[in-house]
Amino acid sequence: MNSHRLTLLVAGAFSTAVIAFGTVLGHPGRTDPPLLFAALLATYGLGLGIGWLAVGRMNRA
């Protein structure tokens, strides 16, 4: 994997972390911050997987 792709992946993860941070700040005390961070990053990973499958399907079609 070249550095350009790695940068894009990390940028996506960073954006997700920023969203999690904003959510924690917006609703203090309602959620467990580490758990929310982990859950959102996992969702980001899920999105990557879905996108990968979708692109693979489009290329085969």
Next chain:
Amino acid sequence: MLEMIEANWLAFALALLIGILVAVWLFGRAARTGRKRQHRPDVLDEGVAPAQRNQSLIDAPSVTAASFAGTGPDILGGLGEIVGVAAAEEAEDAVPSPPPAPVAAPPAPAPAPAAVGAGDDLRRIKGVGPKLAALLQGLGVTTYAQIAAWSEADIDRIDAQLGTFAGRIRRDSWVEQAKFLAADDTAGFEGRFGKL
């Protein structure tokens, strides 16, 4: 966990969307690049021989004309007479030249006086790549001096044998480039055509 997702559904939706977008961007781009790298067949993949064979077939005198040469006006009335006379004239034109070989190499361009010795790297001429260089070598063109000495007639003759590369000689000013390279005038070349 479900409560957390319900409470922060917007954040989860955004994270999922970012993931999908990043994946599409990453893998979609890779697929497009892969398609571009596929090999596309080229006529010159077969080498220079087919082009030379075709040229020799074009240059060869018509066999049909020779077969009609002996026929008189009796075979088709008036039409036969006309065809017979025309065929006889064409056959007369064709007689002095020896019968063509099926695959004969076309005449090589006139070598320049200074064109003796090892060949030059023709790929230094802008617009000449490995395939064209090989094609030119097959035609007997190996030095800058030869190209520099080409007349308009030489250019036309060589151009006709370049297949899909026809027109490159004038478009890329090979003769002008070759004059600089033959004179080893790198500064002049770079001033006119860019860095070597």
